[in-house]
Amino acid sequence: MLLAVDIGNTNIKLGIFEGDKLKATWSLATDTHTTPDEYGAVLLNLMERKEILPPNVAGVVLCGVVPPLLHTFMQLCKEYLNTKPLVIEAGVKTGMRICLDNPREVGPDRVVGAVAAQNLYGRPLTVIDLGTATTFDVVSKDGDYLGGAIAPGIGIASEALFARTAVLPRIELIRPRHVIGRNTISAMQSGIIFGYIDLIEGMIRRIEQELGTKVKVVATGGEAYPFAEEIAAIDVVNPNLTLIGLRLIYEMNKGQ
DSSP: OEEEEEEOSSEEEEEEEETTEEEEEEEEEOOTTOOHHHHHHHHHHHHHHTTOOGGGOOEEEEEESOHHHHHHHHHHHHHHSOOOOEEOOTTSOOSSOBOSSSGGGSOHHHHHHHHHHHHHHOSSEEEEEESSEEEEEEEOTTSOEEEEEEEEOHHHHHHHHHHHSSSOOOOOOOOOSOSSOSSHHHHHHIIIIIHHHHHHHHHHHHHHHHHTSOOEEEEESTTHHHHHTTOTTOOEEOTTHHHHHHHHHHHHHTTO
16 A cells, blocks of 8 residues: 655645555645644544554655645654655656746646656646645646746635734635625625636636647636636536656656
8 A cells, every 4th residue: 555645735635556546535634833743643643543554554755835844744754654755855766847947946746746646647738736736737738837927815815804804704615696785795705706717718728829739628726616616617626636647756766
């Protein structure tokens, strides 16, 4: 079995693969103050509930955008799983050419998601990750990672309105009935929800114009399903895209 771990800014997604089958997934809160022993105890308990024995985990693959927690999970793997994880970083084989001014700048989770998406859905494509940030990652028809765009996530944008204004309230992010809000809450919901729908649709349109071709659009992340219901240009939603990409990259590098 393989344990795949995606350490994000808000949540840590974990998955256990048996061959190419995703046997179990879990989500933990990201907390840089949590120790390897604390995360280890939680992980072992979760595995026990799924009847997964630690000795059966033959490998671990990690990617993350929170550097302190990479070290936490590397120590956890050593102490609790008796294995050294593969960490996705510069020099790890991904099967994808990174066409950026500085390839080391791109977040490993973005490349991992792009690897999974092209393997599952073909290319050219755009991967939209609707999480803490809203990111757009573009893969060419030749399988090159071309770069993309980064915008604040919808949760960050909503929280900023509450935190940086004197009278605007914290709101529930649900679709309002009308674009023209008749009160403060519905006006904020309209601006945020419909504003992000138009942001995503506009970015897809601009990416296709720049490439000169239509692209497959794959959405992932915590907010993917609500937006996919509103945006016809999103072809597929896959919440486990990064975990699948981690498994694929692990297989490419096994024995290296």
